[in-house]
Amino acid sequence: MANADIFQIRTEEAPKLAAPISTSGVIGWMRQNLFSSIGNTVLTVIGILIAYSLIMPFIQFAIIDAVWTGDDRTACLAVEGAGHAGACWAYVIDYLPQFIYGRYPTEEIYRVNIVYALFVLLLVPLLMPSAPYKGINALLFLVVFPIISYFLLTGLEFGDTVVLPIVETARWGGLLVTLVIAVTGIVASLPLGIALALGRRSNMPIIKMVSVIFIEFWRGVPLITVLFMSSVMLPLFLPEGVTFDKLLRVLIGVTLFSAAYMAEVVRGGLQAIPKGQYEGAMALGLRFWQMMGLIILPQALKLVIPGIVNTFIGLFKDTTLVLIVGMFDLLGQIQSSFSDPNWSTPTQGHTGYLFAAIVFFIFCFGMSRYSIFMENKLHTGHKR
């Protein structure tokens, strides 16, 4: 063979070809996920059409047609014969201080701002697992912060000496009331709920009975009834002239109510811990609180994070119910602004509710994302 000594040997690798365009990149992804068959193609097209017909009018209303500046209702009125105008953000901007602070006196608003700032400054490092000094931070947030903000918000007067003028809670409103109720409810209901859950599983008959009665009573009545009773019935049982603060009544009602729900969520976690864990702890010679604090609760609470956050989010949204007892939370303040004839237009209501929805979504979505972050951080073998 004359050519037997001719070899073809590649001295370098063949150039890598890009994957076929039909399986890579955006087009590939779309082919695989959206247009892989005739049926899927049809569904995709229908889906896009539905999304388009829902989202476009929303954008049109909220952004394109919206009115951003103006002094009164005439700015937001539709052009004659052109139908509805878009969202009236000028009205929200005009009312923004009231939505955030309620009717808190203007010259005292800096006090609310200090409370907001302290809240963020103390809460953010507490939520970040990598931030140092957790113990001091928690102490500041749970003990010092409530005392400071109580005096900042309500005021401080010794007889005739006015340190901070008193602002009665009837003038609080908007986001301030929403946050005060939600944060107090959330912070107070968790420990109370844990105590009730432990009480319900206790072997001591009286503690067990009291816990069961408490939980079943508060779970058995609607929150509206609780609020209504506290504001309408309670004053009738007190001597004439003796009233105690409406916001305080609401705070107590909301806290006890959510504590009962929290107790059942925590009890669910306690049930899930195998008996061996209890026995192991006891075999080590741990006492009850050591066993609970070191072995059982860390595992149980981790299991029920989604349930706990669920209750928190529910509580946050339930704060809107205080409107029926004449307190103005964010939603109530927005609804009350609808009665201002200087701003009433066909789109005033839509704009106000849209604003409320956006604010509530930001808070609830934030809580939800943080709970997922914590779950991922704490998972130690349970994750699927």
Place this chain on the structure above:
Amino acid sequence: MSNKILPLVLGTAMGVAASAANATTLEDVKAKGFVQCGVSQGLPGFSNPDAQGNWTGLDVDLCRGVAAAVFGDASAVKFTPLSAKERFTALQSGEIDILSRNTTWTMSRDTQLGLNFAGVNYYDGQGFMVRKDLGVTSALEMSGASVCTNTGTTTELNVADYFRANNMPYEIVAFEKADEVVAAYDAGRCDVYTTDASGLYAQRLKLTNPADHMVLPEIISKEPLGPVVRQGDDEWFNIAKWTLNAMINAEEMGVTSANVDDMKGSDNPSIKRLLGVEGAFGEAIGLGNDWAYNVIKGVGNYGESFDANVGPDTPLGIARGVNALWSNGGFLYAPPVR
């Protein structure tokens, strides 16, 4: 149900209140330094907070008037927004001193709840609103109309009575919330929108083209709205009653917040008596003799208050109508100060 239970509950409350009977309302008010006034959670022109958070409205002005009568300072008043359900309990339990919250004066409320109505500061009534292009000029031409209204209110019953009494077929389109009713009417789902006349004017602002709609002249129910105080404290009752009367009398005599100082030098004996230049009418109700002067100086006469809050120059644009003075063909008639 509430009709049977409420008096019972309030009766119990009165028992409690009686056992703890102490100072009179006037003494309490003077001691704490302000009048606690119950208002609505927001009714345009009657009691609504503005963008700065100040309460304004016809009902609000009455409370400011009472504060001016007692303290000479129309700002010595604090407002408690109340829902319709809470309002009577709040008054009964002493949480508020006076209820000025578009409350209709009815016999059962006046007699069974332990309350007293101090007068009428707005004569309301259920009315109809239609599109101008329908060409209807009277409610009697509305045979076969579809009527938008709120569910479960007396409004709905009044409509039924009115159309049946006039042998007209009709169709009810009812919704839970006022906003839904307005939206439905605006979208053309019904020919007529009915609620209290003052409400019609307020809701008209939320229509796409308010100028295309008109309120018909017929009023089919009586809704006299007025301030309410606790029964059994006649001194305080007199103060509330005469604050309102002073505002109405002042309008009749042409005394306004602008000219009240000049009017003190008037030769008219009625004005002299009203402003405390002659006689001791203020002392008779436990106040200073310049009580009415303070009311007018602080909030103006009834006409000024009406024009500033609901009158033709406000967005609401309500005409005086039956709320004009008796001398102008309306219902407002205050007993003389003498």
